[in-house]
Amino acid sequence: GAVVSQHPSWVICKSGTSVKIECRSLDFQATTMFWYRQFPKQSLMLMATSNEGSKATYEQGVEKDKFLINHASLTLSTLTVTSAHPEDSSFYICSAPRGPRGYTFGSGTRLTVV
């Protein structure tokens, strides 16, 4: 149990467009979702924490107007990268605090902005 489904697994978009990434908890209710960004050969850096029914909490240095996070229901959290630029190209991963091992991770989304 405790599965988080993340889509899409990869996406290519043009500069200036927006991209939405979804994370769904399939067999449990996720009141909290953590969003991470990972650049090549680097570690996972927490961007923000989404909470169902309230505003997301952003880490220092993360632009909340650029990375829109919505936790619309107990099973869905979304991250929208607005006005994407090449420097936003990265691997984005969600994680819900749940499961016997503390945390359940999505499979990640590879975003490439051209």
Added chain:
Amino acid sequence: GESVGLHLPTLSVQEGDNSIINCAYSNSASDYFIWYKQESGKGPQFIIDIRSNMDKRQGQRVTVLLNKTVKHLSLQIAATQPGDSAVYFCAENPGAAGNKLTFGGGTRVLVKP
């Protein structure tokens, strides 16, 4: 802010040998630690965890050691196999599950046949 860091960015090991991956943490309040394995293009995969009231925990072919005195964590992989080639991260949590994890810098393990 406080962070978790690693000593070795890359570890090359012969198949069948043991691997040791080290991690230093700086938040003395952290009481829960997790080791993750990440393969290219995938999310982190849980390996083993340990709470601060323990100094050693063993799993299948893996052992985690925690030294709270020097704030050091290590992961030992016995009889390393080609499938163990990946990047390994330690992560710390300052409290109960539900709190955000802080990840270390990562160590790439390359297993030579």
